[in-house]
Amino acid sequence: MIEYIDEIRVKDFLMSLSSENDDDILKLKEYAKENDVPIIRDEARDFLRLVIGIKKPKSILEIGTAIAYSTLIMHRLCKDANIVTIEDFEKRIISAKSNIDKYFDKSKIELIEGDAGAYLKENTEKEKFDFVFLDAAKGQYINWLNDIKRLMQKDAILIADNIFKDGEILESKYLIKKRDRTIYKRMREFLNSVTNDNDLDTYIFDIGDGISVSIKK
Numbered sequence: 001m002i003e004y005i006d007e008i009r010v011k012d013f014l015m016s017l018s019s020e021n022d023d024d025i026l027k028l029k030e031y032a033k034e035n036d037v038p039i040i041r042d043e044a045r046d047f048l049r050l051v052i053g054i055k056k057p058k059s060i061l062e063i064g065t066a067i068a069y070s071t072l073i074m075h076r077l078c079k080d081a082n083i084v085t086i087e088d089f090e091k092r093i094i095s096a097k098s099n100i101d102k103y104f105d106k107s108k109i110e111l112i113e114g115d116a117g118a119y120l121k122e123n124t125e126k127e128k129f130d131f132v133f134l135d136a137a138k139g140q141y142i143n144w145l146n147d148i149k150r151l152m153q154k155d156a157i158l159i160a161d162n163i164f165k166d167g168e169i170l171e172s173k174y175l176i177k178k179r180d181r182t183i184y185k186r187m188r189e190f191l192n193s194v195t196n197d198n199d200l201d202t203y204i205f206d207i208g209d210g211i212s213v214s215i216k217k
């Protein structure tokens with residue numbers, strides 16, 4: 001009987017059993033690595049696939065496209081789902097557009113070029129999406145939460161990635177560098193809000209850099 005299990009060894013072992021079989025997705029992953037584009041970690045990718053596979057959403061909102069890597073993962077799993085994805089960084093928009101041209105059924109995807117906060121505010125529709133993947137500026141999650149909730153249907157799922165902010169969120173605030181304190185405080189507020197919100201059932205997972213999963217009641 002082993003008394004202590006090294007978490008890094010567990011992660012390495014699990015990842016050795018997880019492989020990517022889709023060549024197009026692999027190409028985007030390789031590009032992201034070569035060009036320092038932040039994309040979803042492998043453990044989080046597997047979790048996203050699991051939830052998408054169970055939920056089978058029809059209408060997805062992704063906040064934070066980057067080069068459309070996670071977008072392609074969701075598109076390949078749910079070919080019939082309509083995806084709206086938002087990115088505001090010009091250089092990444094150019095890559096995302098080119099990848100969408102190459103790899104997507106264009107009738108199923110809309111790339112919003114601009115600030116997610118503005119899109120969420122201006123979009124006054126209600127209950128438009130049954131799945132939201134939140135993966136953009138971490139300090140904005142709390143500011144966007146009410147607008148995201150308005151856009152979620154009953155039983156819609158919200159997945160927020162990187163909620164541990166590379167582990168910082170687990171530390172005492174006194175150990176956080178001054179310049180990072182605002183994001184730290186806002187992410188803590190986001191986690192408090194989603195876990196105490198009467199409209200949401202929220203579960204937090206130690207997967208990748210931390211993931212929250214909220215279901216709208």
Ligand SMILES: C[S@@+](CC[C@H](N)C(=O)[O-])C[C@H]1O[C@@H](n2cnc3c(N)ncnc32)[C@H](O)[C@@H]1O
Pocket residue numbers: 038039040063064065066067068069070071086087088089092114115116117135136137140
């Ligand atoms: C972690 S990356 C997204 C990775 C992508 N979801 C994936 O896994 O392939 C976050 C992206 O959000 C974008 N972003 C940050 N703040 C944003 C905002 N306010 N509006 C739109 N995009 C934003 C960044 O430019 C960056 O490309």
